[in-house]
Amino acid sequence: MHQLRWHALLQQWVVVTTARQNRPQMPANWCPFDPGSGHVPDHYDVYLYPNDFPAFAPDSDPFNPDPHPALFAETGPRGACDVVLYSPEHTLPPSALSLQNWGKVVDLWTERTRQHAANPDIALVAVFENCGEAVGVTMPHPHGQIYAMPFIPPTVQRELAASRQFAESNNGANLFERLFEEEVKAGVRIVAQNSDFVAFVPYAARFPAEIWIFGRRPTRTLLEFTEAERKSLAEIISVIRKKYDNLYGFLMPLMMAVKQAPLRQPEAVYRFHVQFLPLQRSPTKLKYLATIETGYGTFLADTAPEQMADNLRRSEPATGPYSGS
Numbered sequence: 455m456h457q458l459r460w461h462a463l464l465q466q467w468v469v470v471t472t473a474r475q476n477r478p479q480m481p482a483n484w485c486p487f488d489p490g491s492g493h494v495p496d497h498y499d500v501y502l503y504p505n506d507f508p509a510f511a512p513d514s515d516p517f518n519p520d521p522h523p524a525l526f527a528e529t530g531p532r533g534a535c536d537v538v539l540y541s542p543e544h545t546l547p548p549s550a551l552s553l554q555n556w557g558k559v560v561d562l563w564t565e566r567t568r569q570h571a572a573n574p575d576i577a578l579v580a581v582f583e584n585c586g587e588a589v590g591v592t593m594p595h596p597h598g599q600i601y602a603m604p605f606i607p608p609t610v611q612r613e614l615a616a617s618r619q620f621a622e623s624n625n626g627a628n629l630f631e632r633l634f635e636e637e638v639k640a641g642v643r644i645v646a647q648n649s650d651f652v653a654f655v656p657y658a659a660r661f662p663a664e665i666w667i668f669g670r671r672p673t674r675t676l677l678e679f680t681e682a683e684r685k686s687l688a689e690i691i692s693v694i695r696k697k698y699d700n701l702y703g704f705l706m707p708l709m710m711a712v713k714q715a716p717l718r719q720p721e722a723v724y725r726f727h728v729q730f731l732p733l734q735r736s737p738t739k740l741k742y743l744a745t746i747e748t749g750y751g752t753f754l755a756d757t758a759p760e761q762m763a764d765n766l767r768r769s770e771p772a773t774g775p776y777s778g779s
């Protein structure tokens with residue numbers, strides 16, 4: 455079974471894909487992403503590998519839902535899912551990835567987004583990474599993923615609705631731009647910056663050591679970046695990943711979401727940004743998404759975002775402090 459089912463209470467699609475249950479147990483000491491496995495080229499720097507058990511697939515039924523779904527409604531999950539291999543080195547943590555390879559990863563994200571932008575089936579390209587066993591990743595091989603989704607996922611819909619409401623009640627002002635301006639003005643939560651990007655702990659961080667990266671120049675998708683900006687993005691991601699793994703002295707379990715505007719809503723107010731959502735709340739404790747977070751959508755943070763920003767600035771490579779403008 456492979457279909458999207460409508461969650462009538464939350465008004466969102468759930469991907470039901472039973473084949474994922476049957477994912478084979480990999481033989482010990484064997485990795486399909488390693489050169490010589492027969493599944494990837496014998497030589498590569500970065501590589502796009504089609505997901506063997508995709509949640510969204512090009513040969514799935516088209517996404518063609520009833521505009522007013524019934525209580526029990528379903529449709530097809532047509533889209534695409536790829537794995538992005540960051541390096542041929544099996545045990546290399548992303549924090550040890552060379553700047554050059556991060557640059558190639560960003561270029562690959564951009565190229566795949568460009569391909570999906572030409573496909574009318576795709577509404578949004580979600581670039582992301584799950585990292586660490588606490589996030590359910592048992593494969594150490596450094597990799598991320600790209601989901602080409604046939605609908606705009608609910609979190610992005612909420613962000614779009616918030617920016618519409620903000621514009622309506624603030625003479626057309628852009629919520630993303632105003633938030634970013636205020637963070638730069640405050641300065642206290644900035645963790646790192648370069649010529650094109652600023653990384654900060656957001657004012658209302660939900661996750662421990664959460665960081666957002668915003669471009670200084672407002673853009674909607676990866677497709678708008680210049681070559682120099684893509685290099686800058688790779689540079690600041692590399693700095694943040696090093697800081698994370700140096701914060702507690704081990705691989706930080708985290709989720710990384712590279713968030714882009716919907717491909718087919720040029721009027722929608724959105725701004726490209728990267729969100730890091732780590733799950734380690736102290737050297738020995740994990741943050742679990744438990745009932746209050748998952749059942750009630752309310753996050754509890756046990757470190758002040760300003761304090762966390764300070765901890766992250768001190769983590770190597772040390773940066774800042776930054777005074778507000």
Ligand SMILES: [Zn+2]
Pocket residue numbers: 485486487488543544545595
């Ligand atoms: Zn491997």
